[in-house]
Amino acid sequence: MADTTNTAHFNRARSAAENPVKRFFRATEIDTRLLGMVGAMLIIWIGFNFLSGGLFLTPRNLWNLSVQTASVSVMATGMVLVIVTRNIDLSVGSILGFVGMIMGVLQAELLPQLLGFNHPATWIITLLAGLSLGAAIGALHGMIIAFLNVPSFIVTLGGLLVWRGATWFVTSGRTVAPMDATFRLMGGGTEGSIGATASWIVGFLACVAIVASIIHSRKQRKRFGFPRRPVWAEYFLSGIGCALVLGAVAIANNYPWPTNIARKYAEANGLAWREGGLFIAHGIAIPVLIAILIGIVMTFIATRLRFGRYVFAIGGNPEAAELAGIKTRWVTVRIFALMGMLCAVAAAISTARLNAATNAQGELDELYTIAAAVIGGTSLAGGMGTIAGAMLGALVMQSLQSGMVLVGIDSPLQRIVVGVVLVTAVWLDTVYRARAK
Amino acid sequence: MTDQRTPLVEMRNISISFGGIHAVDNASVDLYPGEVVALLGHNGAGKSTLIKILSGAYRRDAGEILINGEPADIHNPRDAKKYGIETIYQTLAVADNVDAAANLYLGRELRTPWGTLDDVAMEAKAREVMGRLNPNFQRFKEPVKALSGGQRQSVAIARAILFNARILIMDEPTAALGPQETAQVGELIKQLKREGIGIFLISHDIHDVFDLADRVSVMKNGQVVGHARTEDVTKDEVLGMIIMGKVPPKAIPGPGAMQMA
Numbered sequence: 001m002a003d004t005t006n007t008a009h010f011n012r013a014r015s016a017a018e019n020p021v022k023r024f025f026r027a028t029e030i031d032t033r034l035l036g037m038v039g040a041m042l043i044i045w046i047g048f049n050f051l052s053g054g055l056f057l058t059p060r061n062l063w064n065l066s067v068q069t070a071s072v073s074v075m076a077t078g079m080v081l082v083i084v085t086r087n088i089d090l091s092v093g094s095i096l097g098f099v100g101m102i103m104g105v106l107q108a109e110l111l112p113q114l115l116g117f118n119h120p121a122t123w124i125i126t127l128l129a130g131l132s133l134g135a136a137i138g139a140l141h142g143m144i145i146a147f148l149n150v151p152s153f154i155v156t157l158g159g160l161l162v163w164r165g166a167t168w169f170v171t172s173g174r175t176v177a178p179m180d181a182t183f184r185l186m187g188g189g190t191e192g193s194i195g196a197t198a199s200w201i202v203g204f205l206a207c208v209a210i211v212a213s214i215i216h217s218r219k220q221r222k223r224f225g226f227p228r229r230p231v232w233a234e235y236f237l238s239g240i241g242c243a244l245v246l247g248a249v250a251i252a253n254n255y256p257w258p259t260n261i262a263r264k265y266a267e268a269n270g271l272a273w274r275e276g277g278l279f280i281a282h283g284i285a286i287p288v289l290i291a292i293l294i295g296i297v298m299t300f301i302a303t304r305l306r307f308g309r310y311v312f313a314i315g316g317n318p319e320a321a322e323l324a325g326i327k328t329r330w331v332t333v334r335i336f337a338l339m340g341m342l343c344a345v346a347a348a349i350s351t352a353r354l355n356a357a358t359n360a361q362g363e364l365d366e367l368y369t370i371a372a373a374v375i376g377g378t379s380l381a382g383g384m385g386t387i388a389g390a391m392l393g394a395l396v397m398q399s400l401q402s403g404m405v406l407v408g409i410d411s412p413l414q415r416i417v418v419g420v421v422l423v424t425a426v427w428l429d430t431v432y433r434a435r436a437k
Numbered sequence: 438m439t440d441q442r443t444p445l446v447e448m449r450n451i452s453i454s455f456g457g458i459h460a461v462d463n464a465s466v467d468l469y470p471g472e473v474v475a476l477l478g479h480n481g482a483g484k485s486t487l488i489k490i491l492s493g494a495y496r497r498d499a500g501e502i503l504i505n506g507e508p509a510d511i512h513n514p515r516d517a518k519k520y521g522i523e524t525i526y527q528t529l530a531v532a533d534n535v536d537a538a539a540n541l542y543l544g545r546e547l548r549t550p551w552g553t554l555d556d557v558a559m560e561a562k563a564r565e566v567m568g569r570l571n572p573n574f575q576r577f578k579e580p581v582k583a584l585s586g587g588q589r590q591s592v593a594i595a596r597a598i599l600f601n602a603r604i605l606i607m608d609e610p611t612a613a614l615g616p617q618e619t620a621q622v623g624e625l626i627k628q629l630k631r632e633g634i635g636i637f638l639i640s641h642d643i644h645d646v647f648d649l650a651d652r653v654s655v656m657k658n659g660q661v662v663g664h665a666r667t668e669d670v671t672k673d674e675v676l677g678m679i680i681m682g683k684v685p686p687k688a689i690p691g692p693g694a695m696q697m698a
C-alpha cells in the first residue's frame with residue numbers, strides 16, 4: 001500500500017527531528033503522564049523511607065499498603081467511568097457501609113440460622129446478595145439522574161445521607177461480627193494470602209499474558225499495515241512489565257507470617273520449630289488479587305467493549321453521542337449500577353478485613369475515591385481518564401496516609417496534607433494539560 | 438414541481454413549537470435522488486430545527502415525513518439512520534476525545550466474534566474512507582479534538598458516507614472552514630451527488646451554497662417563503678426571499694411568502 005509507506009516515511013522524518021528522549025517515548029508509546037505519577041509516587045516512597053528510618057520500603061509495609069489500597073482502588077475504577085461522563089458519585093462510602101452491613105447481617109445472623117455456622121456456601125450467597133444490592137442501589141441513582149434529570153451531585157449527595165442512615169437502621173447501630181471464615185479470606189491477613197508458590201505462578205502467568213498481548217497487538221498492526229513500534233521498544237516494554245510483576249511478587253513473598261501465627265501453624269501441622277526459623281511467606285493478598293482482577297476487567301470494559309467506548313464518547317460530547325444514536329440515558333444507568341457493584345466488592349473487602357460490619361464503615365471513602373480518580377488523571381470536565389491511573393492514584397493517596405502514620409504525624413495534620421496534595425496534584429495536571437496543547 | 442419521479446424525501450406540513458414559539462410552522466420541503474437542495478434563511482428561521490426533525494433529533498408536533506413515498510416513522514437518530522439519513526451538524530457533532538475511527542463508527546461499532554470492539558478493522562476501514570476523502574489525513578491515533586476544522590469536517594463527512602447514506606443533511610457544512618477546505622467540501626458534494634445521494638444543504642449564507650444547489654427552499658420565521666430552481670432565479674432575488682419574504686415570479690411561493698398588496 002502506497003499510503004502506509006508514505007506514513008512510515010513521514011513518521012521517520014518526524015522522529016529524526018526529535019531529541020532521543022522524545023523519540024524514546026514515541027517509540028514505546030508510554031504515557032508520560034502516567035510515568036510522571038509513578039515518579040511522584042517513588043519520591044513519596046523514598047521520602048517516607050528516609051523520614052521513617054527505613055521502615056517504609058520494607059516488604060511488610062509495602063504488603064500492608066497493597067491491602068489497604070484494595071478497597072478504595074476497586075471503587076476508583078468505577079469512579080473513573082462516572083467522572084468521565086461528567087457525573088460524580090458522592091454516595092460510594094455510604095453504599096459501601098450499607099451493603100457491608102447487609103452482608104454482615106446476612107452471613108453472621110441470617111444464613112447461620114438456615115445453613116449452620118461456617119457453611120461453605122455462606123460466603124458466595126452473601127457476596128452475590130451484596131453485589132445485587134449494590135447494583136440495585138446504583139441503578140436507582142442512575143435512573144434518577146438519567147430519567148428524572150436530577151444532577152448526579154444532588155442525587156448522590158442524597159444517597160450519601162440516605163444510605164448512611166439506612167446502615168444505622170439495619171441493626172440500630174450495633175456492630176456485626178464475626179464474619180464467615182471463608183468470607184474473611186477476602187480481607188487478606190495471613191490466611192487471606194495465597195502463599196509463595198501460588199504467587200510465583202500468578203506472577204509468571206501475568207508475564208506470559210504481557211508478552212502474549214504485546215505479540216498479538218504487533219501481529220494485528222502488521223496484518224492491517226499500520227505503523228509498528230520498533231522491535232527494541234517491544235522487548236523493552238515486555239521486559240519492564242515482567243520485571244515489575246515479578247518484583248512485586250518477590251516483595252510479597254518476602255513478608256513472612258508473624259512468629260506467633262507461624263508457630264501455631266507449625267504446631268498444628270507437626271512441623272519442626274526452631275527459634276526465628278520457620279519462614280512462611282504471605283505471598284499476594286487475596287484482596288489485592290481481587291483489586292487487580294477488577295482493574296483488568298474494568299480496563300477491558302472501558303477500552304474493548306462498546307459500553308466503554310460510549311462512556312468516553314458521552315464524556316467528550318454528550319450531544320454528539322446522543323445524535324450518533326447512543327442511548328445515553330441507559331449508559332448512565334449502567335455506569336451507576338456498575339459503580340454500585342464495585343462498592344459492594346469494596347464492602348466485602350473492608351468488612352472481611354475488619355472482620356466486622358460497622359456503622360461508620362466507608363465514611364469519607366467517597367472523597368478518597370474521587371481524589372484517587374482525579375489524581376490518577378481523570379478530568380472532571382469529562383471525557384478523559386484511565387482505570388490504571390485511578391488505581392495508581394489510590395496507591396499514591398494510601399502511600400501518603402500510611403507513610404504519615406509511620407512517621408508519626410498527627411491525624412489532623414494528615415488530613416491537611418492530603419487536602420493540600422490533592423489540590424496541588426490537580427493544579428499540576430492542569431498545567432501539564434495546558435502545555436500538552 | 439413537474440418532476441414525475443417519487444421524491445426521496447418529502448416533508449409535509451411539519452410543525453413544531455417550543456414553549457409556545459412556533460419554531461417551524463406548516464413547512465413542506467422535498468428532495469430527489471442526486472439532487473442538492475439548499476435550505477436558506479436567517480439564523481433562527483427554523484432551517485436547523487426542520488432538518489433536525491428529519492434526522493430524528495427532534496420530534497415533530499404535526500405533519501408527516503415520506504421516504505420514497507412511504508410514510509416514515511422517525512422518533513430518534515437511530516430511526517433516521519435506518520432510512521439512510523445521515524446528518525452532519527453545524528456544531529460538528531463528533532466526540533472530541535476519541536480518535537477518527539471511533540468517531541466514524543460511533544453507535545455502530547464493528548465487533549469481533551467475542552463481542553469486543555474490533556479497533557483494527559475499524560481503523561483499517563477508516564484509513565480507506567479517509568484516504569478517499571482527504572488523502573493528506575494521517576492523524577488516526579489522535580483524539581479528534583487535536584484536529585483542524587477541516588480535518589474534523591472530513592471526519593464528520595466520512596462518518597456520514599461510510600454507511601451508504603442515501604440522504605445527506607449538511608448543516609452549515611463550510612461555516613468552520615477556510616477557502617481551500619470549502620472548495621474541497623464542494624468537490625465532495627458534487628461527487629456524492631453523482632452517486633445519486635440526495636443532499637440538503639443548510640446555510641444562512643447564500644454564497645456558500647448557490648453554485649452547488651439545484652434548488653433552493655427559503656425559510657423565514659419558521660415558515661417556508663418559497664422554492665425555486667437556482668437556474669430560474671438570481672442571487673439577489675433569493676436574498677429578497679431570505680430578507681423580506683418577497684417571492685420572485687419564477688419561484689413557487691409557500692405559506693411564509695410576503696402578501697402582495
